[in-house]
Structures are given as C-alpha cells and as structure tokens.
Amino acid sequence: MVDKGKDEVKVKGFTSFEMREFAKEIGRIRKKNFRHDSFGRRIFNVERGKKFVHYLFRNKPAILENLDVDKLRLGQSSFTDKKLNNHSVDVHYVIPIKGEKDKNCVVSVLIELKAQNHFWTMLQMVVYIVNIWVSMFKSVSDAVKRKGATAADKKRSRNFLLPTVIPVIFHQGRGKFSAPTKLSGLIRTITGLESHTLDMEAILVDLSCLREEDEPDELDLWVPFRACRMVFDEDPESRLMEIVDKMLPEIHYPVMQELLVDVLNYGYFNTPKLTETICEKIRKYTEEKGGIKMPVCLYDKMLAKIQKAEAKIQKAEAEAQKFKFEIQKAETEAQKFKVEVQKVEAEKREYFREAHETCVKTILGFLRHRFGKVSEEMLEKLQQIDDLRVLRELSDYVEICPTVEAFQNKIDKNRMK
Numbered sequence: 001m002v003d004k005g006k007d008e009v010k011v012k013g014f015t016s017f018e019m020r021e022f023a024k025e026i027g028r029i030r031k032k033n034f035r036h037d038s039f040g041r042r043i044f045n046v047e048r049g050k051k052f053v054h055y056l057f058r059n060k061p062a063i064l065e066n067l068d069v070d071k072l073r074l075g076q077s078s079f080t081d082k083k084l085n086n087h088s089v090d091v092h093y094v095i096p097i098k099g100e101k102d103k104n105c106v107v108s109v110l111i112e113l114k115a116q117n118h119f120w121t122m123l124q125m126v127v128y129i130v131n132i133w134v135s136m137f138k139s140v141s142d143a144v145k146r147k148g149a150t151a152a153d154k155k156r157s158r159n160f161l162l163p164t165v166i167p168v169i170f171h172q173g174r175g176k177f178s179a180p181t182k183l184s185g186l187i188r189t190i191t192g193l194e195s196h197t198l199d200m201e202a203i204l205v206d207l208s209c210l211r212e213e214d215e216p217d218e219l220d221l222w223v224p225f226r227a228c229r230m231v232f233d234e235d236p237e238s239r240l241m242e243i244v245d246k247m248l249p250e251i252h253y254p255v256m257q258e259l260l261v262d263v264l265n266y267g268y269f270n271t272p273k274l275t276e277t278i279c280e281k282i283r284k285y286t287e288e289k290g291g292i293k294m295p296v297c298l299y300d301k302m303l304a305k306i307q308k309a310e311a312k313i314q315k316a317e318a319e320a321q322k323f324k325f326e327i328q329k330a331e332t333e334a335q336k337f338k339v340e341v342q343k344v345e346a347e348k349r350e351y352f353r354e355a356h357e358t359c360v361k362t363i364l365g366f367l368r369h370r371f372g373k374v375s376e377e378m379l380e381k382l383q384q385i386d387d388l389r390v391l392r393e394l395s396d397y398v399e400i401c402p403t404v405e406a407f408q409n410k411i412d413k414n415r416m417k
Helices: 017-033 036-043 046-056 061-066 121-145 151-159 219-230 236-250 254-270 276-290 298-371 376-384 388-397 404-416
Strands: 002-004 009-011 078-080 086-088 091-096 106-114 164-171 203-206
Touching (some): 036 106, 036 219, 046 091, 121 164, 236 276, 254 276
Antiparallel strands (some): 002 009
C-alpha cells in the first residue's frame, strides 16, 4: 500500500491535493522528530547527557573530578546575532564546576551531529562558541547596568571570565570523518605566527570507525550509538535485531520500550531498507521474547491516517464522479437548448427575409402604380433598409406622398437616423 521514498510517504493511485498535503505533513513530522540531527536531540537528553559526558572523559578522570556532572543541564541552543541571523547548535550541555558558587563557573559541551563530512564544521562550532560567550558576557554586563544592581552583581562582573566550551563532533555517516577537527586546519597559517593564530580542537566521536571495545558500556547510551550507525549499514535489519536482542533483558522497563520505539521510527524514516513489514516483525518479536506490549509506533499512527485519508479520497472521488455525471447531463441539456436556439434563430431569419421582401415589393408596387418607373438607386436603397418598422412606415407613406422626390427624401431621412 505504501511507497516509502527518501523524504515523504506516498500512497499509490492517488495524486490529489489532499494526499500531497498529507505527504508534506509526514515530511514535516519526519524532519521534526526523526531526521539525523532531530533524532540526536531527542536521544541526547539530560540523563543520557550525563552518561555521554562520562563516556567522553572516561580516560581523563581528573576532568570528571572537577565537574559536577550530576547537575548537568541543557543550555541555550539557539542564538540570534545583530543581523537577526539564527544560529542553532544541536545539543548544548552546561556543567557546573565543583566547589564554585558562581552560576557562571561552568563548562559547556557543544555536540554537533553530522551525517556528512562537512569541511567547515569547526568554523560552524566556533560561531556557536562565540555566541555562547557573547550571550554570557551580555548577561553579566546587563545585570550590573540594571536598576537595583547589588554589590554581588558588581563583584561577579569584575571576576567574570569566559567559560570553557568543549566542541564535540558526533559523526554517524558513511566513511571516516576527514574534515579538520582543529580550527587551525581551516586557517592559512604563516610560519612564525602559529602562536598568534586562534586555535581549538574538537573531540571527534566517529561512529563509522568506532571499535566495539570503545563503544559505551551503558545500554541506554549504547543503543543510540548503534541506531545512528544502523541507518547507514548495508544490512540495517540485522543491526536492528542485534540492538533488540541486547535490549531484551531490560525491555520490561518503559524507558527502554520508548527508546526502542524511537529507534524503530528513526530506522523506518531514514532508510528504505527498513520497511513497515520489517519493523512490525521486529516489534512482534520483541513482544513475544520480552513478554510485554510495545507502545504504538509513530509510523502506525501515520498509516492509520493514510487509511483514513484513503477512505475520504474514495468518498470524494465517488462524489466527483457523481458530479461529473451531472455535468455531462447538464452539458447534454445545454446542447439540446443550443440546437433549439439555433432553430429559432433560423426561423427568425427566414421570417425577416420574407417580411422584408414583402414590404419592399409592396412599396415598389405603389411607386410604379403612382409614379411609373422606379430607379435602380431607389430599389437599392429600399433593399438596404434592414429595419422592418421603417419599411412599414414607408409602406404607409408611399400611399400619400405627393411626389417621388418626397418619397426619396423620406428614405434619406430614415437612413440618417
């Protein structure tokens, strides 16, 4: 019933405006919830963010000792510059520094989700970082300028320093990420000026070449990692089954069921190889093996909408067919009426011809009877008159006109009217 293309769902046999609009709606839902970056934002929530930060610095315990990861929160992800250009970062975590009371003493972690090997990724991240710094600096400055600023506000402003912002590139596409991960890789550096050139390096998490031993130990984090790789795999069904089998021991937890639903929808909307049939088979397999009832997947709701739309369209097409029949019937009646009108018009023309001919003959008969021979010019003028009312007036006047010249003047006056 359903053809699944790259960006929309289409129903065979229908090209109506309603189905095109429905396909657009599915495209909007897909973009909002299950495109690569949207899926990443859904998956990397606060709880997984804490686990992800521990994963990033698993080999650097000294960093984790200074960060209060348990108080991690989501930071501002959208910034508007003076020209009203909007800059949005995929995921922004804010982590307080242990032992610091000032709310500005934090470390930010920016995650840029990439499905493609974008060369200017580091420049994009630097723009985000500068926006974060400007936003925080403006916040501290405005606090001092506002009416009722306290001594604590002024002290905070004097001691303010820009926070550390750690850029992270999370790459899930095909092939190794080969774009520069250091800002200096985008800058033409002159020998001897290296120390004066702005530079920073991102942490690269490249799923395309991530070894199994380097994958997260936490199942709640391992699943999103594998799901992001799955949609680019040659055999996504097998990869999805591996995910399900590993989730089965904990599938009785609602959070795991919701995560699997997200993974199913993500796979369904991002690779044509994971069809509705395959997703449904895997969901039933999970219910049988896990002994649970899975929540309804989003694509199920969409298919129900499609079926409802199909019924509406079929009804509309039946009404259209009925309306088409009525139009054909009306056109047939109109054609009959047109024939009748043409018949009446023909009869009218014949009546006019006969009446015109009779009037002209009558006038000519009176003229010859009273004045003798009628000139060719007079005959031509009479035949050119196409108003029967005028001809009848001339027919009455010919009986009383004193001379043929008077009759000629009468004709000329009527022609000038």
